[in-house]
Amino acid sequence: MSTKIKISEQFKEVQDHICQSLEALDKKSTFQEDLWQREGGGGGRTRIITDGNIFEKGGVNFSEVYGPVTEMMKSQLKLDGNEFYATGVSIVLHPKNPFHPIMHMNVRYFEMDNGVYWFGGGIDMTPHYVNKSAAAKFHKGLKDLCDTYHSDFYPEFKTWADNYFFIPHRDETRGVGGIFYDHLKSKDHLEKDDLLRFAIELGHLFPVLYTQQVELCATSEWTDEHETWRNVRRGRYVEFNLVYDRGTQFGLKTAGRIESILMSLPQHASWVYNFQPEKNSPEEETLSLLKKDVDWMAHL
Amino acid sequence: MSTKIKISEQFKEVQDHICQSLEALDKKSTFQEDLWQREGGGGGRTRIITDGNIFEKGGVNFSEVYGPVTEMMKSQLKLDGNEFYATGVSIVLHPKNPFHPIMHMNVRYFEMDNGVYWFGGGIDMTPHYVNKSAAAKFHKGLKDLCDTYHSDFYPEFKTWADNYFFIPHRDETRGVGGIFYDHLKSKDHLEKDDLLRFAIELGHLFPVLYTQQVELCATSEWTDEHETWRNVRRGRYVEFNLVYDRGTQFGLKTAGRIESILMSLPQHASWVYNFQPEKNSPEEETLSLLKKDVDWMAHL
Numbered sequence: 148m149s150t151k152i153k154i155s156e157q158f159k160e161v162q163d164h165i166c167q168s169l170e171a172l173d174k175k176s177t178f179q180e181d182l183w184q185r186e187g188g189g190g191g192r193t194r195i196i197t198d199g200n201i202f203e204k205g206g207v208n209f210s211e212v213y214g215p216v217t218e219m220m221k222s223q224l225k226l227d228g229n230e231f232y233a234t235g236v237s238i239v240l241h242p243k244n245p246f247h248p249i250m251h252m253n254v255r256y257f258e259m260d261n262g263v264y265w266f267g268g269g270i271d272m273t274p275h276y277v278n279k280s281a282a283a284k285f286h287k288g289l290k291d292l293c294d295t296y297h298s299d300f301y302p303e304f305k306t307w308a309d310n311y312f313f314i315p316h317r318d319e320t321r322g323v324g325g326i327f328y329d330h331l332k333s334k335d336h337l338e339k340d341d342l343l344r345f346a347i348e349l350g351h352l353f354p355v356l357y358t359q360q361v362e363l364c365a366t367s368e369w370t371d372e373h374e375t376w377r378n379v380r381r382g383r384y385v386e387f388n389l390v391y392d393r394g395t396q397f398g399l400k401t402a403g404r405i406e407s408i409l410m411s412l413p414q415h416a417s418w419v420y421n422f423q424p425e426k427n428s429p430e431e432e433t434l435s436l437l438k439k440d441v442d443w444m445a446h447l
Numbered sequence: 448m449s450t451k452i453k454i455s456e457q458f459k460e461v462q463d464h465i466c467q468s469l470e471a472l473d474k475k476s477t478f479q480e481d482l483w484q485r486e487g488g489g490g491g492r493t494r495i496i497t498d499g500n501i502f503e504k505g506g507v508n509f510s511e512v513y514g515p516v517t518e519m520m521k522s523q524l525k526l527d528g529n530e531f532y533a534t535g536v537s538i539v540l541h542p543k544n545p546f547h548p549i550m551h552m553n554v555r556y557f558e559m560d561n562g563v564y565w566f567g568g569g570i571d572m573t574p575h576y577v578n579k580s581a582a583a584k585f586h587k588g589l590k591d592l593c594d595t596y597h598s599d600f601y602p603e604f605k606t607w608a609d610n611y612f613f614i615p616h617r618d619e620t621r622g623v624g625g626i627f628y629d630h631l632k633s634k635d636h637l638e639k640d641d642l643l644r645f646a647i648e649l650g651h652l653f654p655v656l657y658t659q660q661v662e663l664c665a666t667s668e669w670t671d672e673h674e675t676w677r678n679v680r681r682g683r684y685v686e687f688n689l690v691y692d693r694g695t696q697f698g699l700k701t702a703g704r705i706e707s708i709l710m711s712l713p714q715h716a717s718w719v720y721n722f723q724p725e726k727n728s729p730e731e732e733t734l735s736l737l738k739k740d741v742d743w744m745a746h747l
Contacts, residue, residue, distance in 0.1 A: 181721070195720045195721075204718075204720065206720070315699075316699040316700075316705050317705065378715070382712070385685060385689070385716075386709075389685070389689035389690050390689050390690070390696075390699060396690075399615075399616040399690060405616050405617065406720060409686075409718060410720055412718035413718060414717060414718065414719065416685075416717070416718075417715055417716070418504075418709060418713060418714065418716075419714065420495045420504065420506070420706060421706045
């Protein structure tokens with residue numbers, strides 16, 4: 148079995164494992180699967196959960212696409228080579244409870260016919276209401292895994308996430324960040340197999356982190372005002388994904404499967420003109436924490 | 448009084464007239480005004496109406512901005528000159544009733560210190576449910592005004608709107624189109640004053656067209672399913688504005704007043720995974736009509 152097929156098989160297992168874990172957490176809804184094929188080569192398994200106990204809408208997508216490098220890819224991705232291969236798992240979860248966070252994960256592998264390859268990925272969290280201690284535990288989980296691979300990983304990938312998941316026109320981060328990496332190749336003691344193992348371990352960590360956030364959340368009741376704020380924060384999520392997210396932009400411009408790409412958008416979002424939280428409210432505190440370079444370990 | 452000041456004064460009157468007309472139509476809510484100033488020079492009057500009888504959320508913005516041409520403007524707008532001046536009125540209305548349409552208008556004037564000037568603008572309509580006869584009457588109103596200026600205007604500007612208000616990744620138009628024009632200078636028998644008069648007349652036509660659509664709508668009751676469809680269509684509107692609209696993109700990237708730029712986004716929008724209308728439903732008929740090059744005059 149070639150390396151790339153081995154990787155995509157492991158990514159499929161990651162998708163299976165995550166869907167099972169999230170269904171066990173939700174206890175009501177299950178994932179519905181759509182299989183799709185890409186005209187130029189490859190396809191994917193889109194899995195969507197809706198109207199659950201925990202999840203209002205969530206997607207866990209696997210894809211494996213390949214074929215000739217198009218002109219669009221050359222200009223957008225600056226690729227050197229004729230044929231590409233890409234496989235990955237992408238997740239976005241939008242919970243019902245305003246005190247549960249939106250969480251996103253992506254792990255991906257890219258290979259060119261000239262032998263060049265790299266890994267990319269990350270996990271980041273967007274609480275509607277930031278709970279400092281819960282955010283710190285989320286970061287601790289990521290740091291612990293990163294540290295078993297390379298001492299550079301957490302500090303580098305945490306900063307990368309701060310800079311990537313940022314909404315310049317709002318001057319705020321999308322959430323409390325997490326880790327983000329791209330173009331990762333063998334480095335120091337880490338071989339290709341180690342980087343694959345890192346991606347797979349990240350995949351397995353994802354449902355653990357989400358379950359932890361749900362367990363840390365003591366609030367099972369909320370008001371219309373909390374829902375309004377949740378929907379406004381989701382609006383910001385839409386702004387980031389449609390205006391800045393490179394994966395979304397690339398998908399829209401290269402005619403990927405639109406419904407799979409835009410599964411990241413919430414069931415309900417809201418734009419309230421010039422919404423200003425009250426002084427000293429939890430909403431205001433959340434805004435004050437949507438900044439780069441927060442040292443979350445200090446909040447443990 | 449210099450020409451540009453005369454134009455901005457007339458645009459302010461257009462804003463006043465439109466707000467008064469829409470308040471008279473709504474009969475419940477009134478516009479709230481925010482005055483803002485631009486750091487580099489100029490400012491605006493943002494007026495927002497919310498929670499009305501007719502309007503769930505609507506904005507009627509006037510702005511007049513000027514100053515040195517920045518590097519960003521040079522690269523984005525390909526401007527030749529050192530100082531620019533721009534003034535305009537922008538409107539987006541999101542009604543409550545799913546059978547009332549979203550309607551947008553913009554009229555704008557641009558001038559460089561080297562004497563180059565142009566007008567731009569347009570009106571387009573995005574019904575949640577397309578009513579062919581009502582859409583035809585909307586186009587007829589635009590055509591009648593265009594025809595009093597130049598026989599090229601309606602056919603050229605109608606095609607321009609079809610191409611501009613288009614969502615490539617959905618392969619659908621934003622709505623039933625209307626007219627769109629840019630870089631309009633004196634042409635044939637039309638002098639600068641005529642083009643200004645055309646912009647002002649478009650501004651006065653806007654509330655007439657909106658009122659006509661409300662009057663043509665016989666349906667004052669609707670179901671949750673109609674609201675779901677309305678919110679899904681609003682989601683498409685968000686996609687167009689955040690991904691493709693040049694004015695929005697430019698505003699976000701040049702740090703304009705974000706709340707004024709994004710007043711175009713609806714109070715509530717929805718993304719339902721892979722939403723497919725039922726066969727032979729009004730929703731399916733609407734989708735079938737979101738195409739370029741529909742000859743609306745044939746539906747009168």
